[in-house]
Amino acid sequence: MTDHKKGRPLRRRSVLKALAAGVGALAAPSLIHHSIRRAHAAPGTIRMMGGPTVALKDWSQFEKDTGLKMEFTSFNVDDVGALYNEILANDAGERFDLINTLAGVQKPMVKQGQVAQLDTSRLKNYAGIADSVKRSPVLYAGDDKDWAVPLYYNADSFGYYPEKLGLARPPEALNWDILLNNEKTLGKASIDGDNIALMIGGMYLKDRKLAEIADPANMTASEVKTAADYMIERKKAGQFRNLWKTYDEQIANFVNGEVLVQRCWEPAVKDVKGRGQDVEYATCSDFHINWMHATSIPVQAAARENLEEIYRALDWFLGGSYAAELAVLRGYTGSRMDLGLEYAKAAGWPADKIAAVEANITKVKTKFLNPNFWIGGAPDDLAAHDAEMARFRNA
Missing domain, CATH: 3.40.190.10 (Periplasmic binding protein-like II)
Known part of the structure; x- marks a missing residue:
């Protein structure tokens, strides 16, 4: 060439x-x-x-x-x-x-x-x-x-402290309000610091019929903006203690006591339980992330x-x-x-x-x-997702 x-x-x-x-x-x-x-x-x-x-x-x-x-x-x-x-x-x-x-x-x-x-x-x-x-x-x-x-x-969900939050343990089902829209967890929740956070926002809006979103894992530019707007609203309300980027940060969020509910990987809950923490991984009644x-x-x-x-x-x-x-x-x-x-x-x-x-x-x-909802990590309009994620992260 x-x-x-x-x-x-x-x-x-x-x-x-x-x-x-x-x-x-x-x-x-x-x-x-x-x-x-x-x-x-x-x-x-x-x-x-x-x-x-x-x-x-x-x-x-x-x-x-x-x-x-x-x-x-x-x-x-x-x-x-x-x-x-x-x-x-x-x-x-x-x-x-x-x-x-x-x-x-x-x-x-x-x-x-x-x-x-x-x-x-x-x-x-x-x-x-x-x-x-x-x-x-x-x-x-x-x-x-x-x-x-x-x-x-x-099929992913979130980790949480059942006793501290007064919540049931698996297999009794919870819902995603606990992570995204709950007074008990205000300022004590954490979520992904990448595009998956916006996809979760899209899933929540679609499940609650709050927005027209065809596929939360592959949103159009206007759909991902809608999801980002909602997540920014929740962030400004003080819902999230932080946004994590790595597995180690998920562990630290639980171990240091700053977070009571967190969208995380299931192994993080297993790891923290192994350290003597009373944490569970939720079974949900509304949706899971496949x-x-x-x-x-x-x-x-x-x-x-x-x-x-x-x-x-x-x-x-x-x-x-x-x-x-x-x-x-x-x-x-x-x-x-x-x-x-x-x-x-x-x-x-x-x-x-x-x-x-x-x-x-x-x-x-x-x-x-x-x-x-299946997530694949690579939506067709990745540039739009990246731009909206930057807006959410910097809000």
Whole structure:
């Protein structure tokens, strides 16, 4: 490719930076590039970039089952601009074999040729995944092809202190007024510091029939402005103590006692409960936030000599060991929980851990009975969402 105006070859990096600029506002990358000296991993090692809740505390079972080493780098995958910057401008595919994202985020990458089409015949555990999961609106690109593996999913809500707020415990249902519009929680609530906050605002307005919003996860410019207006109104009323950006900030909000209710990830509640805090994760009567994590093979990795190893690692994530461990560790549902339950029983796990796996399966089935909203993290008009989020953040 040549820049005909200047008569010199265009560098791939500059082309991708231009593409990235068209996807949405870019944030500064959060990975430390100088710590990765080789372009890709040594033979027998899988490099994976993904959200912190994807990682296990111990990869020894992965290593035992696959004969591979795992080199995992955490990334805040809910920050879509930073993720696109990492992939498009900073060549993440040159450095990683697998990239994990919030499902939906991968779709623009598919269109721009950054994601390799999956050969699902090389994934023995893939066929058993429910079609409703494989063809969910955030995973399926609508072209009858498979581009990403559904890693795990959940129906999200919020964490809260039942005793301090005088509220019931799960499975008795609460509603989103507790987080967004409640005198008891005024100044003691927290919500995402990214576009998901506006999507939640859109869900609330749609559910309450307070605004005409077709799809809260993919709002038009006028719809997202309406959602932002409502969230700014609540912010100015003093509803929110702060807006969090990271998992650690979610933990700190609960531990330091400043927040009594918080839109957060379920593992944050599990973590805080493990520290002796009386926190619960709400089951809601009005709506939940459906989401999924997906993992893709970058096009650069698909051309490398370790592709067989990459598929071996990817299939392991669809197996029973990972599903069972994740259910206990994070409270999330793997795409093959049937294999997870089989694994836990066959491995002789203690009764309480097996019960936790079973409870996880039941919990997600219950939550998915509600009218739910899927979030994909990458709305069509990402620029409008970014602009409105900046307005909400700065209000």
